[in-house]
Amino acid sequence: MSSGEVVLRAESVSKTFRAGRGFFRGGGLHAVSGFSLDLVRERVVALVGESGSGKSTAARLLAGLYAPTSGAITLAGRRVSVRAPGARRRYASHVQIVLQDPFSSLNASYSIRHHLARPLLLHGNAGSGKRADVEARSAALLEEVSLTPGRDFLDRYPHELSGGQRQRVSIARALAVRPEVMLADEPVSMLDVSIRLGILRLLGRLTAERRLALLYITHDIASARYFATEIAVMYAGEMVEYGPSEDVTQAPLHPYSRLLVSTVPDPDRAAGRGSDTLVRGEPPDLTRRLAGCTFAPRCPFAMDRCRQQAPPRFEPSGGHWVRCWLFDEQEA
Amino acid sequence: MTSDVAARQVSPGISPREGKTVTGRAISALRKSRLATAGAILVGLFIIMAIVGPYVAPYNPSATSVYQLTSPSGLYLLGTTQSGQDVLSQLLSGAGSSLELGFLTAAFATVLSVVVGVPSGYFSGVAGESLSSLANVFLVVPALPLIIVIMAYLPNRGVLTMAVVISVTGWAWGARQLRAQTMSLRRRDDIVAARAIGEKTWRIMFVEMMPSLLPIIISGFLFTTVFAIVTEASLAFLGLTDVSSWSWGTMLYWAQNDQAFTLGAWWWYIPPGLCIALVGMGLGLINFGIDELINPRLKVQRNKQRGSAR
Numbered sequence: 001m002s003s004g005e006v007v008l009r010a011e012s013v014s015k016t017f018r019a020g021r022g023f024f025r026g027g028g029l030h031a032v033s034g035f036s037l038d039l040v041r042e043r044v045v046a047l048v049g050e051s052g053s054g055k056s057t058a059a060r061l062l063a064g065l066y067a068p069t070s071g072a073i074t075l076a077g078r079r080v081s082v083r084a085p086g087a088r089r090r091y092a093s094h095v096q097i098v099l100q101d102p103f104s105s106l107n108a109s110y111s112i113r114h115h116l117a118r119p120l121l122l123h124g125n126a127g128s129g130k131r132a133d134v135e136a137r138s139a140a141l142l143e144e145v146s147l148t149p150g151r152d153f154l155d156r157y158p159h160e161l162s163g164g165q166r167q168r169v170s171i172a173r174a175l176a177v178r179p180e181v182m183l184a185d186e187p188v189s190m191l192d193v194s195i196r197l198g199i200l201r202l203l204g205r206l207t208a209e210r211r212l213a214l215l216y217i218t219h220d221i222a223s224a225r226y227f228a229t230e231i232a233v234m235y236a237g238e239m240v241e242y243g244p245s246e247d248v249t250q251a252p253l254h255p256y257s258r259l260l261v262s263t264v265p266d267p268d269r270a271a272g273r274g275s276d277t278l279v280r281g282e283p284p285d286l287t288r289r290l291a292g293c294t295f296a297p298r299c300p301f302a303m304d305r306c307r308q309q310a311p312p313r314f315e316p317s318g319g320h321w322v323r324c325w326l327f328d329e330q331e332a
Numbered sequence: 333m334t335s336d337v338a339a340r341q342v343s344p345g346i347s348p349r350e351g352k353t354v355t356g357r358a359i360s361a362l363r364k365s366r367l368a369t370a371g372a373i374l375v376g377l378f379i380i381m382a383i384v385g386p387y388v389a390p391y392n393p394s395a396t397s398v399y400q401l402t403s404p405s406g407l408y409l410l411g412t413t414q415s416g417q418d419v420l421s422q423l424l425s426g427a428g429s430s431l432e433l434g435f436l437t438a439a440f441a442t443v444l445s446v447v448v449g450v451p452s453g454y455f456s457g458v459a460g461e462s463l464s465s466l467a468n469v470f471l472v473v474p475a476l477p478l479i480i481v482i483m484a485y486l487p488n489r490g491v492l493t494m495a496v497v498i499s500v501t502g503w504a505w506g507a508r509q510l511r512a513q514t515m516s517l518r519r520r521d522d523i524v525a526a527r528a529i530g531e532k533t534w535r536i537m538f539v540e541m542m543p544s545l546l547p548i549i550i551s552g553f554l555f556t557t558v559f560a561i562v563t564e565a566s567l568a569f570l571g572l573t574d575v576s577s578w579s580w581g582t583m584l585y586w587a588q589n590d591q592a593f594t595l596g597a598w599w600w601y602i603p604p605g606l607c608i609a610l611v612g613m614g615l616g617l618i619n620f621g622i623d624e625l626i627n628p629r630l631k632v633q634r635n636k637q638r639g640s641a642r
Contacts, residue, residue, distance in 0.1 A: 063528055085533055092530030104521040109543035119529040177529060
């Protein structure tokens with residue numbers, strides 16, 4: 001990994017949800033396993049994968065909304081626990097999350113003023129805490145996310161705003177905390193295509209201006225290439241490939257990454273190369289742990305070894321690693 | 333209702349002042365519900381009756397006279413009892429204690445159900461489960477027999493005592509409903525977002541979630557009011573309350589005691605029975621109105637509005 005100030009680090013974090021309850025408890029659902037990631041100040045990392053790949057669970061673990069089943073999350077080198085409410089609040093003042101659906105992530109009963117005043121007051125960012133102070137700061141936040149004039153939005157209610165405007169409010173709410181890390185969980189997937197770029201540009205600008213470490217979660221690998229410096233690919237709760245975004249999108253290593261990239265129409269790539277050979281099999285069953293590679297049941301290149309032994313990381317080129325036996329150099 | 337939606341679609345930028353918040357929209361939707369309006373008028377009339385009743389009662393409800401068991405006439409609008417007391421005066425004086433007991437009980441029970449039900453749904457693990465078990469225990473306790481046993485031993489059988497006893501046995505159902513609603517709200521994005529900014533737990537439960545819990549709380553309050561009025565009448569009928577004070581229940585007790593039914597004195601027992609039924613109906617109608625509000629069909633309309641704002 002290249003230089004830069006690591007703000008948030010996840011070290012082999014896993015989350016298993018209990019399946020069923022009490023007496024009839026099943027084995028559990030392995031939503032995320034062995035998740036390791038560094039988030040660096042002023043850098044954007046994209047987390048890419050299909051639905052159910054554990055992207056959102058990973059984001060919520062990093063946001064402290066779930067406590068990890070195992071593994072450690074460290075913030076500026078210090079290990080984090082989010083079980084006690086006080087500790088949760090302290091952690092929240094460093095790490096913020098923007099949720100996917102702007103139509104449900106704002107409380108319909110309260111005005112925009114409420115949504116911004118609460119984080120300001122909770123984290124002591126409201127100056128004197130007086131009404132005028134809170135109002136001025138809330139308005140400034142709205143203007144920072146290009147909702148101008150900010151004051152005009154304070155007394156509006158969420159249902160009076162458009163999806164893009166709501167997502168901007170959601171971003172402003174996260175900024176009110178003055179975080180160092182921003183986790184954007186598919187921030188544009190619910191929005192019209194025409195306004196997606198505006199929101200992504202805003203997040204990019206804030207990353208630079210606020211010196212944020214940004215995690216951009218998406219299922220759209222094309223936007224990840226545009227937006228992020230590094231891309232991590234997730235499959236069935238595990239990270240299968242990680243590297244600079246140009247490398248991962250232009251020369252994907254893992255068969256699953258190749259599948260993801262091949263689904264994006266790209267004029268640069270030679271036409272006619274069929275991707276249909278890759279698409280087969282079913283989505284993974286997260287309640288069962290496979291002995292070998294999680295992608296083996298769907299992989300066109302699967303070997304006997306893939307079904308027996310989980311692949312470790314292989315790093316064919318600097319800073320770009322993959323978890324796949326195809327890249328075992330001793331074998332080849 | 334359609335015209336209202338259309339009006340908002342025409343001017344999505346300019347919001348009508350009324351019905352901006354969920355609570356505001358709920359009130360305006362309730363106003364439009366004919367059932368709820370009818371219920372509110374009915375209950376309102378009984379509340380007025382309870383307040384002014386004792387002052388407009390033509391006679392002292394306990395005063396006896398020589399006119400025994402007379403059917404309704406100009407002198408005694410609702411007739412008299414076996415000891416010559418005026419039934420109308422008893423009805424007017426009794427309204428107060430019946431309604432007072434109903435609302436007081438409902439208030440106690442609602443507070444209990446919110447305090448137990450909401451946290452039991454919000455907290456997972458031991459805390460939530462034990463609060464939920466507490467509610468379950470009270471839910472399966474047979475209410476009326478228990479109340480009868482408790483009342484039989486209590487020296488003071490005033491309204492306050494009765495309200496406490498009835499509410500202790502009647503809060504659990506509301507707590508179950510609130511628990512279920514809270515459990516589903518907990519996973520909603522706006523609540524997750526409130527947790528993400530580090531919002532205090534009590535504020536999440538009682539500020540962020542409250543607008544969505546309110547219809548259930550109000551509906552539980554109204555339901556418990558009916559339950560309490562009927563329970564009081566049953567207890568009074570069995571002679572377990574202070575039968576020297578007037579309520580609709582004690583009227584029925586005396587009517588039964590003095591064999592009003594066998595004597596054919598329908599004017600004695602029908603008015604209090606009818607009043608209880610009408611209050612119950614009024615509160616029930618308001619509840620129907622609230623049900624309409626929670627009904628998914630109304631939510632579909634709200635979604636349409638939301639879609640147009642996109």
